[in-house]
Amino acid sequence: MSKKHKINTGGGDALGANPFSTLDGAGLPDGEIRPRAPSSQKRSAQKKSKGRVEVRREKAGRGGKTVTTLKEFPSHIPLSTLVAMTFELKKICACGGTLKGRVVELQGDVCDRVSAELKLRGYQAVRAGG
Numbered sequence: 001m002s003k004k005h006k007i008n009t010g011g012g013d014a015l016g017a018n019p020f021s022t023l024d025g026a027g028l029p030d031g032e033i034r035p036r037a038p039s040s041q042k043r044s045a046q047k048k049s050k051g052r053v054e055v056r057r058e059k060a061g062r063g064g065k066t067v068t069t070l071k072e073f074p075s076h077i078p079l080s081t082l083v084a085m086t087f088e089l090k091k092i093c094a095c096g097g098t099l100k101g102r103v104v105e106l107q108g109d110v111c112d113r114v115s116a117e118l119k120l121r122g123y124q125a126v127r128a129g130g
Helices: 040-049 081-093 111-120
Strands: 052-058 069-072 097-100 103-107 125-129
Touching: 040 103, 052 111, 069 111, 081 097, 081 103, 081 111
Parallel strands: 052 125
Antiparallel strands: 052 069, 069 103, 097 103
16 A cells, blocks of 8 residues: 555644735726625515415304304414404404404305405415315
């Protein structure tokens, strides 16, 4: 076997020198500061869904009344946001409703209106049940 040449990594004066100290800016053009274009990662993040929400029309156990329920909101959405969303959905759908836990209940069959509004807000509205 041949003997390999070893590189000294002990430090010394050579490692303490700044390699850019001898450079100067003479002869270089003045640079313009331009705003950065949004990267493709930022654009894809903006189009990303806030989460999946189940939209279901229920009738059982409610005395024959039809109710639209919104379930399975992602856990990262705060309860205060759900309270505000419930209030706004009741106004948009012109119906009564409530928030029970993390489930929004709206009176009547308003699945289509709610699904359209959730999609506008960035959620993935999924019709569940029949």
